[in-house]
Every structure is written in structure tokens, then in C-alpha cells.
Amino acid sequence: MRISYNWLQQFIHLKQDAEKTGELLTDLGLEVEGIDSFSSVKGGLEGVVVGHVLSCVPHENADRLKLTKVDIGNGNPVQIVCGAPNVAEGQKVPVATVGTTLYDDKGEGWEIKKSKIRGESSHGMICAEDELGLGKSHDGIMVLDDDLKPGTLASEIFEVENDLVYEIGLTPNRADAMSHWGVARDLKAGLQQQGTSLELITPSVSSFHVDSRNLRIPVNIENSELVPRYCGVTISDISIGESPKWLKNRLKAIGLTPKNNVVDVTNYVMHELGQPLHAFDAAKIIGNEINVKTLAAGTKFTTLDEVERELHEEDLMICDAEKPLAIAGVFGGLSSGVTNETTSIFIESAYFNPVTVRKTAKRHGLNTDASFRYERGIDPNITDYALKRAVLLIQELAGGSVTSDIDDYYSNKIEDFPVFLTFEKINTLIGQNLSQETIKSILASLEIRVNNVTETGMGLTIPPYRVDVKREADVIEEILRVYGYNNIEFGEKLNASVSNSSKFEDYKLQNIIATQLTGQGFFETMANSLTTPAYTKLSEQIKEEHDVAMLNPLSQDLSVLRQSLLFSGLESVSYNINRKRSDLKLFEFGKTYHNYENGRTENKHLTLFVSGNRAEEHWANPLQKGDFFFLKGVVSTVLERLGISNIKSGTVKNDVFSEGLSFSFGKAKLVEFGVVKKKILKEFGINQEVLFADFNWDQVLDTAKNQKMRFSAISKFQAVRRDFALLLDSAVKFEDIYNIARQTEKKLLKEISLFDVYEGKNLPEGKKSYAVSFILQDENKTLTDKQIDKIMNKLQQNFEKQLGAQLR
Incomplete structure (x- = not known):
């Protein structure tokens, strides 16, 4: 504002x-x-002075140019080359001196410099009115009054207004x-x-009077709850024209473009008093009546911006006997506005229900100065006062006479709001004892009336325009902001309370995992929970009927709450790739929202995205793509960090993956991860592989809370590693090897790892080679070769028997 x-x-x-x-x-x-800063003339005419043309002769090298000697008031006349046809000796003219910046009609500045024009030096410029921003004429230079003194500042002559x-x-x-x-x-x-008492000056409307009653336009209100107050009056025999400088300067200073004297007055009063007004051409009001009502859904209406809009059944409209004229509190209509041919007007000043205006404005994507105020709640008690103020200004600027009484419809008066304020509550919230006199003084300055005072507090009435002050705490906030937050004293004693909280609190575990992921090179993202319903077509896992739709969406692309974090994450991936950031490791903590038959639910997730290389290119490290196994390692470390072990892997049934796995604990599925299908990536313009992991964070938290942490001493005895190179059928999984090895030796076998996979030349068809390492260790003694050989032989036999494996 x-x-x-x-x-x-x-x-x-x-x-x-x-x-x-x-x-x-x-x-x-x-x-x-x-x-x-604001100047009524761009640049404020700084550097422009009155000059006296001492001589004017033709330029020897140019037919249309003249050489002038100009006294600019400093005792040293300057030579200026001028091309204006009307320049002559003896004139008083505006001169832009060297170093002055002038502005063109687009607001772009250009500096006056010493120059040579056809061989003659020129020290300044004699200006036309358009060159100074004082008008549009460029027929010739401006000729000023003869009695002006050379050197006088042009800003003083043309009454340039400077404002902040x-x-x-x-x-x-x-x-x-x-x-x-x-x-x-x-x-x-x-x-x-602060100790400075100043009077608040309000514009007087005492001179308002009705001249005649020959153009009364009655007003009919359909629903008084939507229109608590409505005032209207007519003015006839007005003359539409340009507003005076003072009014145009006021509007320009706050960023408004002047239109004409009537429209400018309505805008002026709105920004002066906070009451929106609207002027209708009275001749265009059919049936000589105003009806404030709703219309049937689908009714067409063209607004002032020449856009035809389809009305909603709840849109409150200003209508005549046949057609709508304006959207109440939001925007006027194209067919009823004030034009240069207007001679009589009907002016509206009203208090519309804020909720109704807000819904209508959002519904049509309109945000006007009027709706901005109506939505937040204006003062219902100045409706007629603002109307009188506008009428008097219009009469002053456009003439005319008031041709009707002010019709004021105010069926249910909005009363002041009562609040009881206790002294104890004031001192408790502020933390400092304020005297009763200070409190009363502040309340009086805020126009909050003190009705009675008791030992415990005060009975107050709050004026209706303070829509935000409805509770005792609100009044205390008002007292505090006027008293000054900086004036509150702070004691030397600092009180703090320590509360006991579980180590499994969501925010604690979230911080632990976020720290771990950032240490692994991931960047945290935070996407909008609002998304487009079109994403439901990309996966069968999310269904349109489960969307949580917004009542007043900003756009169709932000009309529902997301059911998956995948698509908002892919938007971030695409955004980065399009800006040459193709090596990505991202994570996000966020919620999904679902509208099921038994109610709406929110589920928290942790998602990971990996695409491109694992790390930046470096001479010491060869480039490595972030592949499925890299993501699997990251997923495993997240669960391990939370103390979750004994997880089971399984196949993924989610149709967003071309290949993937899931990790479960018991019957609870903790995470799904894998390679996103190219078909989905294509929708986002992504041409490189993207890996995605989706943790059910709520389930992860529940599982982590139930894990018992066990501690054991590090063994003093050396671990032993043995490797097998196994020739297996292509259908055999590492998981099969892992499970057989665990069942074979439960006590001494500590780790089983797959460190190489080979398929191709020199292997029989349908076969592959797995290189598997086994770590053996006894907590109480050193293993002997005999023990190790016995375990390895047993493992070999079981692999051969159960998997048909062969040692290579």
C-alpha cells in the first residue's frame, strides 16, 4: 500500500x-x-532555469538552426544552438543547463552535454513543453512571461510538487x-x-445540501446480510473533463493513472478515507432503479476491462431493471461507466459483506483497490460521510447539482463491540506494569471508549472499523504497539523451562536424517503441496476421486493437494536440468493428502531423488553415475541410522517404477525405491535416468520407536574373509544366496556381500557369475583354519544343492 x-x-x-x-x-x-520520491514532473525540472535570449542569428552552416546568446542568471551568457522556429531575441525561455537530465515520454532519461552542432558549440538546450514533461506540444519552444528574472528555477514557476x-x-x-x-x-x-499532541483534521461536509429532487433512483436490497448498508445519490448537469493538477498529483504519487474528474474523485476519496465508491452514468440505468441482488449462474457480464465473465449464483451484483451494471464491491461494468458524454451520475457508497466480496473476487481472479478494502472490512459508519465528501468534490471540479436525497439503507446497524479488559491480564502479557492513566490515554487515542472502570479492569467498546480487535488480547496488543515495544524493560533474570521429550520425536529424527543426507551430498527441497489434478493420469496408484480439491484455487495447476511427492519432485528435477544442473541428489520431507470414503488423511513421507553423476567431476575421482545400487545404499543407511534392522526386501507393485525394490519390517512397508519410468519422465521433459525413493515416514517413525538398541563390545579377535565365485542360473537372486548362508551359519558368519556380477562371454547360456564375500568372526577366540574350511565347505554344499551353483 x-x-x-x-x-x-x-x-x-x-x-x-x-x-x-x-x-x-x-x-x-x-x-x-x-x-x-515523487515529482509531478519527472526529474523535478532540476537544472532547468529561466533564460533571457540576448541575441538570435541564423546558423551559417544550417538553414533551420539558429545561434542564440542566452543569459541564464549567472553573469556568463552561454551560446545555445536552437532549431525551434519560434525562438527570437528578447524572449524569456526555459533552459536545460549542461548536466541536466531530461526524460522522454517513456520515462527514460538523457543528459544535456556540451556539444558541437554543425561546427558551433552549444551549452544547453532551450526547451519545448514536451521536453520538460509539462505537456505534449512540440511546435516550438516555450515562451515565458517577460517579467521573470533570468536564473529563476523552473520548478518554482511551474509549481512542481515533490513528495515522498x-x-x-x-x-x-x-x-x-x-x-x-x-x-x-x-x-x-x-x-x-511520545508527548506530541496534534489535531486530526477531517474534511468538512457541512456544506452538502440537496438542490432538487427530480432524479431520485430508488435502491432495492435483496439480502440485507450481504449488503448491511447501501447509500446512493444523484448529481445532474455535470461536465466531465480533466482533473486539476493537485488531484492528478495525489493519484500519480500513489501509482494511479488519472481518468477524468468524476472517476478521479471516487479514487481520491477511497484512498483518502478508505471507503470505495462507484459512479454510474444515470442515463444508462434502465428503469430508473438500482437492484442489489444475485443472478442466475452462467449469466454473462462484461466488466470495465472488456472481459466477458460468466457469473456465479453467489456473485452479488448491482443491477438496473434489466441488466447487471457492476460486480458489487469488485469491478464496474463496461456499459454503465462514466464517459465524456455523461451529464448525470448515480454515486454508490456501500458496506458489502467481506466474505461475499472475497469469494467473488477470487472466483473471477480480480484484485481491485475496492475489493482489497471490502474483503478486509471497512468502516460502516463513514458510508454517508464519504459519499458527501465525494459529492462536494465533484461539484467543485465538475459542477452540477444534487438532485436527490441520499438514500441510506441500513436495516441492521453494526454496533460497537464490547470487551472487558483486566489489569492483571495487561501486566501479565506485557510483562510490565502500566499506569491506568497511560492505558486510558492510549485507548482514547485509538477511539476505543472506556465505559466503566473497576478495581479489576475496564469495560470497553470497540468501534466497528477495528475488525481485528475482538478479544482482550487484541486490545492489549493495541496498547502495546502504541506504547512502544522498544519501551518495554527487560529484567536481568532469564526464566526458562526444560521439558522432557522423547528422542523419537518427529523433528529430532527428521533432523538426524536430514543431516546425514546433506553429508552424503543431498540438497533439501520444499515443494508446494498444491498441484495439478492432471498428475492422476500418470499413475494408477493415485486416483482422481481421492483428490482434496481447493474451494478457491489460484489456478487449475494449483487446484488440488498432492497425493504423491514424486511429481512435485520431478518438477524440481526438470527445473534444475533445464538450467544446466544435471547432477542432482535431492530429498524432501512432506505430506500427501487423500480424500477417502471414510474421511480425509494426511501421510508424511521422505523422498529421495538421484539423477546424473554421484559427484562433481574431479581429477582424483572418476565420474560415476548414480545408479540403482547407489540409491539402495543410501536408503539402507537411512534405516540403519534409525536403528531399523532385520528388514526384508520385496518386489515393487508401484507402476511408477520400471524396476525397483521395497523394504519392509514385518508386515509394515517402510520404503519403495527404483528407477522412474521413462514414460513419466517424458511428461516433465526429462531425458536422463531418475532414481526415486519414497519412505512412509509415519511408518518409519513407529518402527524406529519399537526398536531396542543393543550394545556389544568390539571383538578382540580377528575377522576372516573368504570369497566364492559362483556360477548360477540367471534367475537366482543374491537374496537367495544371502538367506541360505544365514541359515547355514548363524553364529560365526557376520557379513555377506556381493562384490561382482558377470554375464557374457565365456559363460554358458542362461548363466551368470556372482563373486560373494563372507566375513567370519568368533567373539571369544581366534578362528582356526579347520573351523573356517568346515563352514565354507558347508556353504558350498548348500549352494550346490539348493541353487545348482558351481564354483568357478
């Missing part, structure tokens, strides 16, 4: 500079994110500060707390 410093001065005569005022606004909760504009990061709860009046009201309270 943009707030003009000069505009604020109309409400409160600030005695401190703009920077100090900005600091106070931030302390009051209206965070100033930046202060921009605050960019305020307005939080949604501060609906009361959505105007210059609201910000000034906060400043008054803050300055009063």
Missing part, C-alpha cells in the same frame, strides 16, 4: 521529517518497506489503516504517546 507524505499532511500537520515518520509507522505496526511516498507492507488484520486518514489516525496516537 502506498501512502503519500504530503497527503498525510492534510490530516495531521507533522513536524518531523518523512524518515522519522516512517520509523514511527513501523513501530506502530505499519511496516514501511521503502520510501520513494511510503510503501507500507500492510498486514491483513489492519483494515483500519487502508487509507491516508487511517494512517494519520495511527500517527496521532503514536505521537501522543
Whole structure:
């Protein structure tokens, strides 16, 4: 939100500079994110002075150029080459001196430099009005009044207004500060707390009066809950034209483009008082009546931006006897707006239900200044006041007469809100005892009325425009922000409580695994939980009927909650690959969301993505692709780090993998991992292999909690390694070898590893070679060769008997 410093001065005569005022606004909760300068003329005419043309003769080397001698007030006349047809001796003209920056119609600056034009030096430029940004004419140079003194600053002559504009990061709860009046009201309270009492000046509407009653347009409200208050009045015999400079400067300073005197007044009052207004061309209101109601779903309506929209059955509309004129509180219609031919208008000032406006604005993807205010809740008590203010300004700028009474429909008045504030609660929350007089003073400056005071607290009434102050804690927050957070004293004693928590808390284990993965070269990602429903077509594991749909999605691509972390992760992979980051190791902790028949569920997952090389290219390390076995190793280390052992591997039934495995503990499936199908990768424009692991994190946590940690001393006796090179059928898995070896020797066999696989030349058809290592160790004594040979012979016999293996 943009707030003009000069505009604020109309409400409160600030005695401190703009920077100090900005600091106070931030302390009051209206965070100033930046202060921009504004000039009614781009550049502020800095460096432009009045010049007196002492002589003007033709240029010897150019027919259309003239040599002039110009007194610019410094005692040293300068020579300027000028091509304007109307330049003449004796004129007073605007001169852009050397070093001055002028701006073209696109706002791009260019500097005036010393130059030579057809052999003659030129020290400046005599300007036309378009070159100074004062108009559009380029027929010739500007000729100024003869009585002006050379050297006079052009900014003084043309009354250039310079302003400073605050960019305020307005939080949604501060609906009361959505105007210059609201910000000034906060400043008054803050300055009063600092010991400076300033008057809050409000525009007078006492001169408002009805001239005649010959153009009354009655208003019919269909649902008073959607329209608690609605005011309207007509003005006739107006003249549409350009707004005066002061009004255009106010609007330009806050980033608005002036339109005409009527539309500009409605925008001005909205940003001045916070009350949105809308002006209708009265001649275009068929049936001479206004109906505020909803229309049938599918009704077509063209808004001011010339877009035809299809209305929803809950959209509140402003209509005449036959057609809709505007979307209430959001946007006007193309057919009813004010144009240059308008001579009479109907002005609307209303309080619409915030929820209704918010839903309609989101539904149609509209975000206007009016909806911004209505959605957050405006002040229902200034509806008629703002309307009178606008009428008086329109009469001042466009003429006309008021031709109807103000029709004010306010069936159920919005009352002040009662709150009881206890002194004990104030001191408890703030941590410091504030005097009752200080509290009363702050409340009064915030227009919160103190009705009664008891020994324990105060009975208060909160004005309706403070929609965010409904509880005792809210009032205390208001007191604290005006009193000043920086004024709260801190004691030397620091109190802290220590709570006992399980080592298996989710965040603790999550941090442990995140630290481990980052140590292995992974980067953590965090994807949006909102996604597109189109992803349900990529896998049979996720179904459209299980989508959790958003009521008011920002777009179709963000209309449902994700059922899988795979697709949002592939979006990240694709994004990185497209930016030349093809070696990726990513992980994410996130949730999936499902809408089942028995209710909605959330499940937490840990996902891993590996694509490209395992590590960056380096002379000491050859490049290695991140393959299936690399991912399997990472998955295993995650489970091992959590103390989960005795896991069983199995085949994957998930259709997103071209090949993969699953690890289970008992009947609980902990993780599925493998190579993502190329068909899915193609949907994301990925042309390289991607490996994916999906941990059911909730199940992993439950399993980790039930694992008993066992500790044993490191054996003092040496371990022995023996290897077998086995010739096997192609269908035999390493898992088969592993299980047979474990059953054969349960006590002394510590590790079984597959370190080489060979298929190809010199092997019979349908055969493969596995190189398997076995680590043997006795905890109590050194193994003898006889014991080792006995175990290895037994292993060989079982492999030959059960698998048909042969030693190579």
C-alpha cells in the first residue's frame, strides 16, 4: 500500500521529517518497506532555469538552426544552438543547463552535454513543453512571461510538487489503516504517546445540501446480510473533463493513472478515507432503479476491462431493471461507466459483506483497490460521510447539482463491540506494569471508549472499523504497539523451562536424517503441496476421486493437494536440468493428502531423488553415475541410522517404477525405491535416468520407536574373509544366496556381500557369475583354519544343492 507524505499532511500537520515518520509507522505496526520520491514532473525540472535570449542569428552552416546568446542568471551568457522556429531575441525561455537530465515520454532519461552542432558549440538546450514533461506540444519552444528574472528555477514557476511516498507492507488484520486518514489516525496516537499532541483534521461536509429532487433512483436490497448498508445519490448537469493538477498529483504519487474528474474523485476519496465508491452514468440505468441482488449462474457480464465473465449464483451484483451494471464491491461494468458524454451520475457508497466480496473476487481472479478494502472490512459508519465528501468534490471540479436525497439503507446497524479488559491480564502479557492513566490515554487515542472502570479492569467498546480487535488480547496488543515495544524493560533474570521429550520425536529424527543426507551430498527441497489434478493420469496408484480439491484455487495447476511427492519432485528435477544442473541428489520431507470414503488423511513421507553423476567431476575421482545400487545404499543407511534392522526386501507393485525394490519390517512397508519410468519422465521433459525413493515416514517413525538398541563390545579377535565365485542360473537372486548362508551359519558368519556380477562371454547360456564375500568372526577366540574350511565347505554344499551353483 502506498501512502503519500504530503497527503498525510492534510490530516495531521507533522513536524518531523518523512524518515522519522516512517520509523514511527513501523513501530506502530505499519511496516514501511521503502520510501520513494515523487515529482509531478519527472526529474523535478532540476537544472532547468529561466533564460533571457540576448541575441538570435541564423546558423551559417544550417538553414533551420539558429545561434542564440542566452543569459541564464549567472553573469556568463552561454551560446545555445536552437532549431525551434519560434525562438527570437528578447524572449524569456526555459533552459536545460549542461548536466541536466531530461526524460522522454517513456520515462527514460538523457543528459544535456556540451556539444558541437554543425561546427558551433552549444551549452544547453532551450526547451519545448514536451521536453520538460509539462505537456505534449512540440511546435516550438516555450515562451515565458517577460517579467521573470533570468536564473529563476523552473520548478518554482511551474509549481512542481515533490513528495515522498511510503510503501507500507500492510498486514491483513489492519483494515483500519487502508487509507491516508487511517494512517494519520495511527500517527496521532503514536505521537501522543511520545508527548506530541496534534489535531486530526477531517474534511468538512457541512456544506452538502440537496438542490432538487427530480432524479431520485430508488435502491432495492435483496439480502440485507450481504449488503448491511447501501447509500446512493444523484448529481445532474455535470461536465466531465480533466482533473486539476493537485488531484492528478495525489493519484500519480500513489501509482494511479488519472481518468477524468468524476472517476478521479471516487479514487481520491477511497484512498483518502478508505471507503470505495462507484459512479454510474444515470442515463444508462434502465428503469430508473438500482437492484442489489444475485443472478442466475452462467449469466454473462462484461466488466470495465472488456472481459466477458460468466457469473456465479453467489456473485452479488448491482443491477438496473434489466441488466447487471457492476460486480458489487469488485469491478464496474463496461456499459454503465462514466464517459465524456455523461451529464448525470448515480454515486454508490456501500458496506458489502467481506466474505461475499472475497469469494467473488477470487472466483473471477480480480484484485481491485475496492475489493482489497471490502474483503478486509471497512468502516460502516463513514458510508454517508464519504459519499458527501465525494459529492462536494465533484461539484467543485465538475459542477452540477444534487438532485436527490441520499438514500441510506441500513436495516441492521453494526454496533460497537464490547470487551472487558483486566489489569492483571495487561501486566501479565506485557510483562510490565502500566499506569491506568497511560492505558486510558492510549485507548482514547485509538477511539476505543472506556465505559466503566473497576478495581479489576475496564469495560470497553470497540468501534466497528477495528475488525481485528475482538478479544482482550487484541486490545492489549493495541496498547502495546502504541506504547512502544522498544519501551518495554527487560529484567536481568532469564526464566526458562526444560521439558522432557522423547528422542523419537518427529523433528529430532527428521533432523538426524536430514543431516546425514546433506553429508552424503543431498540438497533439501520444499515443494508446494498444491498441484495439478492432471498428475492422476500418470499413475494408477493415485486416483482422481481421492483428490482434496481447493474451494478457491489460484489456478487449475494449483487446484488440488498432492497425493504423491514424486511429481512435485520431478518438477524440481526438470527445473534444475533445464538450467544446466544435471547432477542432482535431492530429498524432501512432506505430506500427501487423500480424500477417502471414510474421511480425509494426511501421510508424511521422505523422498529421495538421484539423477546424473554421484559427484562433481574431479581429477582424483572418476565420474560415476548414480545408479540403482547407489540409491539402495543410501536408503539402507537411512534405516540403519534409525536403528531399523532385520528388514526384508520385496518386489515393487508401484507402476511408477520400471524396476525397483521395497523394504519392509514385518508386515509394515517402510520404503519403495527404483528407477522412474521413462514414460513419466517424458511428461516433465526429462531425458536422463531418475532414481526415486519414497519412505512412509509415519511408518518409519513407529518402527524406529519399537526398536531396542543393543550394545556389544568390539571383538578382540580377528575377522576372516573368504570369497566364492559362483556360477548360477540367471534367475537366482543374491537374496537367495544371502538367506541360505544365514541359515547355514548363524553364529560365526557376520557379513555377506556381493562384490561382482558377470554375464557374457565365456559363460554358458542362461548363466551368470556372482563373486560373494563372507566375513567370519568368533567373539571369544581366534578362528582356526579347520573351523573356517568346515563352514565354507558347508556353504558350498548348500549352494550346490539348493541353487545348482558351481564354483568357478
